[in-house]
Amino acid sequence: MKIPFLDLKSNYLSVKDEVMKEIQDVLENTGYILGPKVAAFEKAFAEAHGVPFCTGVSSGTDANHLALWALGIGHGDEVILPANTFIATAWGATLCGATPVFADCEAGTYNLSAEAVEAAITPKTKAIVAVHLYGQPADMDALQAVADKHGIPLVEDAAQAHLAEYKGKRIGGIGKITSFSFYPGKNLGAYGEGGAVTTHDANLAEKVKLYREHGSSQKYYHQTYGHNYRMEAIQGAVLGVKMKYIQQWTDQRRAVAQQYKNLLNEVPHITLPLEASYAKHVYHLFVIQAEERDKLSQHLNENGVSTGLHYPVPLHMQECFRHLGYQEGQFPESEKIASKGLSLPMFPEMTTEQIEYVVSQVKSFYK
Ligand SMILES: *Cc1c(COP(=O)(O)O)cnc(C)c1O
8 A cells, every 4th residue: 555645636636626717717817926816815814814914925935034024133133943843944034134043842742942942042032933833833822921021022933834723712813923834735735835924913914015025015116125925826826715625624634643643542662743732733744753763764665655754954953054053962852853753644635544554554663
């Protein structure tokens, strides 16, 4: 049996007719950038996350940049973010000319530790970026308390956490400003690149819109510096269709996770992902910690099960950040998940038969 890591094809087939019609509409109306379909998607996405403002942009990485840019982060500033995240979280800071400052995660949730953040604060700290890693919200109240104590904005990187909830409230409007990604493999995926920035703050939303479009609200008149970070109309059209199904797909992901947990519960040598009491996890990824991780991964791959590593090298150990002077051993929890974490196949369309096969292969490895 062959189990893909994710199955974008079956997801596409489930929305094919609707999506094709919407794309054809865009092609015939010849408005290929932004336009009414992007605006409609922005409105639906904002509503789904309980925020008044959503700006569709060109990628999650660009959304990371825009969120910090709108906050006025610049040269000489420091931005605290987790050591265990995708590199793009750090690009948000570097693209503003700021320095990323890494902090370790909590052992159980793998999300940014408020104590670690507190210890990393300096007079130069100008923002804290919490990543809702693998689809589970970070402990926002604890992080907000640190942010408030120092008068620093708390930012959310929600690239992996569409529709996730913290204490019964959707993420995306808990911190000051939030970035999302619609990279095809994310829980809500475009058919190309895409991202969004959400916020409660009209002033920040206005800035994001200006920076997205060359610092201009009237064509050829430029109030500020900017960039071209616009969303393509086709992506807005695709995402608009997918918005109708994202709740259902999220429920399916949670059901897949529950089945994995039930079936893997008794297996020694592995640690299952934990859902914090305050969280509604949306399982972008299902990451276990495994003894002999590399051998398990090899065994699964040899038996047709695709797996992933998220992420094998923590940011403080990346070559590109060597000049920042971090040492191995400095962030033990981040290093542990990098060396022991293994992402099992996870997608909404996964069948019980597929889940059972993955589980049987994990079990056979440790027998
Ligand atoms: C995917 C991802 C991004 C970047 O999104 P892109 O759309 O691929 O640019 C940023 N942060 C995190 C945590 C991500 O997982």
